[in-house]
Amino acid sequence: MSKEWPLWEIFIRGQHGLSHRHVGSLHAPDAEMAIKNARDVYTRRNEGVSIWVVEANHIAASAPSEKGPLYEPSESKIYRHPTFYDIPDDVGHM
């Protein structure tokens, strides 16, 4: 079996000025492609966002304590939203 593309952790800052936030991971051959993949997978090309990618095995993480507290860490196309579909009230909740 051929080698797998490395895993990248994806951090995105949205338009509202909040700091970059971990949104998930993906595979890519290098950092440049990871950024492009992140754009396609996690932002659906929303304008004005900033993307950070970090290769997963470069992340140093604190060790969880046994009982300790938890370490908690798009503008989409309109048809992706439920309100796009006009479902009559009689149908009930969907």
Next chain:
Amino acid sequence: MYAQMIQSEASQDDPQKLAEFQARIDADIKIEPRDWMPEGYRKTLIRQIGQHAHSEIVGQLPEGNWITRAPTLERKMILLAKVQDEAGHGLYLYCAAETLGVSRDDLTEQLLSGKMKYSSIFNYPTLTWADIGAVGWLVDGAAIMNQVPLQRTSYGPYSRAMIRICKEESFHQRQGFDIMMKMAQGSEAQRRMAQDALNRFWYPSLMMFGPSDADSVHSTQNMAWKIKMNTNDELRQKFVDQTVPQAEFLGLTVPDETLSWNEEKGGYDFSEPDWSEFFDVLKGNGPCNTERLEARNKAWDDGAWVREGLLAHAEKKRARKTAAE
């Protein structure tokens, strides 16, 4: 469901640690990748999340079957966006599984060799455009029943993936019902097509929840671990109760002569699907099992040179950069 018949793995762990682990779960504290967890919990989760991920990407195929034949530009975009979401959901779930120490390639190999399963529902064919409506309405409707509670599952990465999935998935069922409405209000041929789709997808949709597991030890363990949130029968009942009035609204007939409202239990009485058919499908004898696995294998094999080529380029670039420094 997308993860049917998940057996739990027994653990040989320190009772003290097990008790602390269970106490955390009971207190609704999420388990995170680096936390201690029983080996059985880890293995069961890999199996469940992996099967769920496989279901998403195999699930692209029956609906993808109609992308090139969608009847309007808008329907084409909606369907493409939906099937693309399924690829995304598969991706999120594979990533969640990877936090448990298995690689996406390992899981993929197990799917392609037939060692790991995916949901039985995707082994049924989509023959007409109404089937695309029925899949959205019934199959996504059934999936949502299971996925909404799983947002509260005990494993952090799985829970976060489910939250993202549920958010994106909210339009999927509605687009299916919207297609069914157009068909049901359409020409005689369209109404017949819609009824035919309901006839073929009704029982396979009920099978998605899996056979009754009220007495299953696996189910009890998985519910204690909060990686399964409801029994199969609870979810199936909920699905029937929600769906029957929707079918009536469409003017379609649920293909079950025994279907009747039971005032006492506040739900419908309905016929069980043919479970021997279900087990046949799981064994590989569904109408499309062979085609589905062939398609996944072909995509994987044909894509090998692309994955290798892009990786080789990335390594060359890195080497050049290092040499320049």
Next chain:
Amino acid sequence: MAQNNTHLAEFLLRMGDNALILGHRTSEWCGHAPVLEEDIALANTALDLIGQTQLWLTYAAEVMGDGKTADDLAFLRDVWDFRNLLLVELPNGDFGHTLMRQFLFDAYQSIHLPRLVRSTDPRVAEIAEKASKEASYHVERSADTVVGLGDGTEESHNRMQAALDRLWPYVGEMFATDPVDAAMAEAGIAPDPASLRTEYDALVGRVLAEATLTVPESTFAHKGGRTGQTHTEHLGHLLTQMQWLQRAYPGATW
């Protein structure tokens, strides 16, 4: 229809049909790409293109003024009425072939659409404004992939060179000026395609060189798609599939 409008409608059909046919071809990949990340990216490209189709064909239908819709134009015309480049109707081939075709088209769009943003026709400018943003991302992505695969393994290099050799004869059609183009240029609606060739060759040349690929020497160009004079045999099969429901159930609402 006045002569001016005939030319404008013809131009809009060319824009819309390119987007429609390539969007359709790209959508064929959904569920079959080499890796999930690429599957999702290709679907985004297809969604952008079909979205552009709606805008171009809606305007084309308005200019034609006979009460048709974008869907009528997409689903009820036969082969000889299509005005897309032959390049975009060619079958997908392998992933490298698909990405090479995408790049050769994206490169053209990334140069053509920004010019249309300055069109004297406000509707054309408005559509181009949206489409050019999408095209600039498309070309970035497809160029990267062409470079990655061209300069990847020996196998990926050979496959990309084969794709380029196969597709290069379909590039010249983009720049073959005809009376419709002349009328559009005259009216300031769209640039004369021939005037874009130098910039195109520079962009494509730079990327293909980085991809270690050799541009074929032949300047022969297959033509006829955008004028409607001829098409490849492939387009008819594509339409057979795409138009099936509309043809089988005439007048139905979906």
